Structure formats: structure tokens, C-alpha cells
Amino acid sequence: MRVVVAEDRLNGLIQRSSNVVLFGHENPDGDSIGSCMAMYRYLEGLGRRAHIIINSRLPEYFSFLIPEGVVSYYTEAPEDCERLVAGADLLVFLDMNGADRAGGVAKAVEKARKGDVKPAMVLIDHHLNPKAEEFDIVISDTEVSSACELLYQVLLSQPGVAGDVNKLSLECAKALFTGILTDTNNFANSVYPSTYMAVSALQGRGVDRDAIFNHVFRSYSQQRMRLMGHMLQDNMRCIAHGVAYFTLSRRTKEEFGFVKGDSEGFVNLPLAIKDIKMTAFFTEEEDYIKVSLRSKGDIDVNEFSRRYCNGGGHRNASGGRLYMPMEEVPAYFESKVNEYFAG
Ligand SMILES: [Mn+2]
Structure with a gap:
């Protein structure tokens, strides 16, 4: 429009x-x-x-x-x-x-x-x-x-x-x-x-x-590449409805010598999997959880973010913020995914 x-x-x-x-x-x-x-x-x-x-x-x-x-x-x-x-x-x-x-x-x-x-x-x-x-x-x-x-x-x-x-x-x-x-x-x-x-x-x-x-x-650091490997191998969760997500905690950031920008684009990676249609990336910041969402086709992550993640953006790419401890994010997100795809 x-x-x-x-x-x-x-x-x-x-x-x-x-x-x-x-x-x-x-x-x-x-x-x-x-x-x-x-x-x-x-x-x-x-x-x-x-x-x-x-x-x-x-x-x-x-x-x-x-x-x-x-x-x-x-x-x-x-x-x-x-x-x-x-x-x-x-x-x-x-x-x-x-x-x-x-x-x-x-x-x-x-x-x-x-x-x-x-x-x-x-x-x-x-x-x-x-x-x-x-x-x-x-x-x-x-x-x-x-x-x-x-x-x-x-x-x-x-x-x-x-x-x-x-x-x-x-x-x-x-x-x-x-x-x-x-x-x-x-x-x-x-x-x-x-x-x-x-x-x-x-x-x-x-x-x-x-x-x-x-x-x-092509200007990334070696630690970014290693963090990417870790997130894909040990952190990515694929759940029902063709959804995949990551959680990047402050502890993992420290472990990999994280600098701003190191996780740029990670949210897109699971979309390369055939049946994955929506992805989320949660990053633990100082006093909130930063949310990035991506999707394929008709799945509207702008709507998802507005409803559940205090944010918005575009249909296939949006962002938001959650105010809860990182440990509670997986249960919260998975229940909202079920709610969203049920409605
Ligand atoms: Mn733009």
C-alpha cells in the first residue's frame, strides 16, 4: 500500500x-x-x-x-x-x-x-x-x-x-x-x-x-561462525506447525565473545529447511528479550508480533520485545504458537 x-x-x-x-x-x-x-x-x-x-x-x-x-x-x-x-x-x-x-x-x-x-x-x-x-x-x-x-x-x-x-x-x-x-x-x-x-x-x-x-x-569474525554452528547444532528447536526457534542467552554470548551484529541473519537459517515456515530468534538483552520473527508465504509474523511480542513490522519479517526471564520464553512462545495456529 x-x-x-x-x-x-x-x-x-x-x-x-x-x-x-x-x-x-x-x-x-x-x-x-x-x-x-x-x-x-x-x-x-x-x-x-x-x-x-x-x-x-x-x-x-x-x-x-x-x-x-x-x-x-x-x-x-x-x-x-x-x-x-x-x-x-x-x-x-x-x-x-x-x-x-x-x-x-x-x-x-x-x-x-x-x-x-x-x-x-x-x-x-x-x-x-x-x-x-x-x-x-x-x-x-x-x-x-x-x-x-x-x-x-x-x-x-x-x-x-x-x-x-x-x-x-x-x-x-x-x-x-x-x-x-x-x-x-x-x-x-x-x-x-x-x-x-x-x-x-x-x-x-x-x-x-x-x-x-x-x-x-563476508566480513564476519571467526567467533560468529562458531556461534552459528553452536546455535544450529545445540540450540535450534523445531516444533509443531513448521516452526523453529533459537534462544541466545547472555551466558552463551559471553562464552562466544559475542559482539553486536554477531547473530545478524541467524533467524533466517531454519527457513532453509523444507517444512519450516516460521522462525523466531530470542536474544537476552540487559532488561528485555529481543524478538526477531521470519516466515514464508502467507504466515503473518507482523500479526504474531503485535499479538504476542509487543512489536510488529512486515508480514514475513518482524520484531518485538518480551519482558520475562529467558527460561520462560520457550514455554511462552510454544503456547502462543499453538494458540496462533489454532485460531
Ligand atoms: Mn527497511
């Missing part, structure tokens, strides 16, 4: 702005940083000053996209982030359906919106249920692979670009390509005809596909 409000005002807003802040979502991924960096590069080309705020640091293998000093992490420098928001006249939210998904900085956004000089709010996203009422401009489409694919279309429609991909800088094209590559898991899911059109044009622009693939999918 496509929801568009006042898209034609975007260029005017950008031209009039002097301090733009771009926001990526919590637990940032390749699409989140890709869309932020692509927008940053586009604005840079127009001579606009922009800054990116992301709640917490990304896995190290995305650093090839991010120059020094461009991204501020809220968990590391909350005051700096709040100052940036207070001084901004244009706030752009990418790859999330509402400002609250930006994490801790969302409070500062709310405050700025209640102040005398209200910054304009723009949403560019591909998740279900956009909170359109929060924004002055809404560009939301759920029938695209990624925020980066949508942003590619948006940028191409801007007056200075006018459909010519060569008007985008190579750095901008690389960032867009990265988000599409990662959100589709190397073109395994959520791929539309428009997705191939976009990556084809971006590769034609000069994006080195192999170099980005190597950065994103």
Missing part, C-alpha cells in the same frame, strides 16, 4: 532548510544506515548541512559507508543529539513508521515539535501502519523491498535529478544499494520488479556490487 502526503513539497522544504537531522531506527541495520547515508549524500550535493542520529552503534562492517563525525549515537552522546534536534528546521525519519522508533531521541523530537520554531517532519518508509498524522510529508510504500528502494524513487523524482541516476553521487548510489542488498537478504525476500530496476540502475551508475557484498556478507 502506498500512502503519500505532500510529496511535491519535499524539494521546497529541503531548499529552505539550513539544519537537517536524519533519523535511523533503533537496532539499526543496513537499510537504516543506507537510507540515512544516501539522504545525507544527496543533501550534501545540494550544499545542505545535515546530521544523522541513530540510537546505538551499528555492526563494524557498515563502517565503510560512514565517514567520521556524520552520525551521532544517542546512547553515547544524548546531550549532543538533543542539541542537534533543538537546532534543526527539518527532521527526516527513514525506514521506520513513526518517530518513536528512533529510540531515546524521540523525546527531544516531541519537545521540539511543541516549541516556538517547529521543525518540519518528513517520513520515508516501507513498514506497515505509518503514523501519518505525526508528519508534514509522508512517503510510505509497503510494496517495495526497502526504504532505500523507496528513497531511490524519491530522489530520482527530485527536480535536480529528473530521472537521471547519474545525477546521484557514487557515494549516494552505494548507500542505496547497500540498503536494498541487506533488506532483501541478498535478494532472497521482498523483491519486486521495481527492486531489480533500482539495483540495475545503481550498478550502472558505478556501484561495485561485489565490494559491497564482501563488506556486508
